[in-house]
Amino acid sequence: MIIIMLGAPGAGKGTIGKRLAVQLGITHLSSGDVFRALTKDNTKLGEEIKECINGGKLIPDKLAMQIFEDKIVKYNLEKGIILDGYPRTLMQAKHLDKLFKNMELKVDIAMNIDVEDQLIIDRIVNRRICSNSRCGEIYNLKYGKIPKVDGICDKCGENLIQRADDNEITVRDRLKIYDENTRPLLKYYNKRGVLWNVHSAEDTSIDDIVHQTMIHIEDMD
Ligand SMILES: [Zn+2]
Numbered sequence: 192m193i194i195i196m197l198g199a200p201g202a203g204k205g206t207i208g209k210r211l212a213v214q215l216g217i218t219h220l221s222s223g224d225v226f227r228a229l230t231k232d233n234t235k236l237g238e239e240i241k242e243c244i245n246g247g248k249l250i251p252d253k254l255a256m257q258i259f260e261d262k263i264v265k266y267n268l269e270k271g272i273i274l275d276g277y278p279r280t281l282m283q284a285k286h287l288d289k290l291f292k293n294m295e296l297k298v299d300i301a302m303n304i305d306v307e308d309q310l311i312i313d314r315i316v317n318r319r320i321c322s323n324s325r326c327g328e329i330y331n332l333k334y335g336k337i338p339k340v341d342g343i344c345d346k347c348g349e350n351l352i353q354r355a356d357d358n359e360i361t362v363r364d365r366l367k368i369y370d371e372n373t374r375p376l377l378k379y380y381n382k383r384g385v386l387w388n389v390h391s392a393e394d395t396s397i398d399d400i401v402h403q404t405m406i407h408i409e410d411m412d
Contacts (some may be wrong), residue, residue: 222276
């Protein structure tokens, strides 16, 4: 089962992808994790990636395709994989299809988590994280995990802070980049008959989405 996670930044694809990976017993490969790990190497590649991430830009196609090709061919994909954050452009999607074809595999599901922009913005600007780097617990002032005492971490008692990037202007920029680069993938995968669209509203729980998706997967067999 090869699954690609799609959805705007902040739609929750990381959380949902990880949950699905556990349920299906397959690997969850997140582009964020892959790229962040590379920035820790003191290499030219690491520097280049760091610049892109810090500048809020997408990793160039050529670079992303090379990195993921190297990663993917190393996995045993017999059971499958969940790709989260890759592919992010049409060029990357076509490259990935070719790669899978050479391995006699194909994308089974392109899962899109569809969330309204306003809800994404609202969730992100209300996000707070624990300032204690050893704790790092994530809260939200409006949705889900609300701190018991205003501004204080439930777990360790340290102050909660707002990440510099968690502001409306930055979020809107990221949504625009998503619309221009990644949204065209929905049409691409829909044409191939593998698009699985899940609408996530304010009151939709992650459990529900995971459950619906597991049923969808069972129905495919
Ligand atoms: Zn804490």
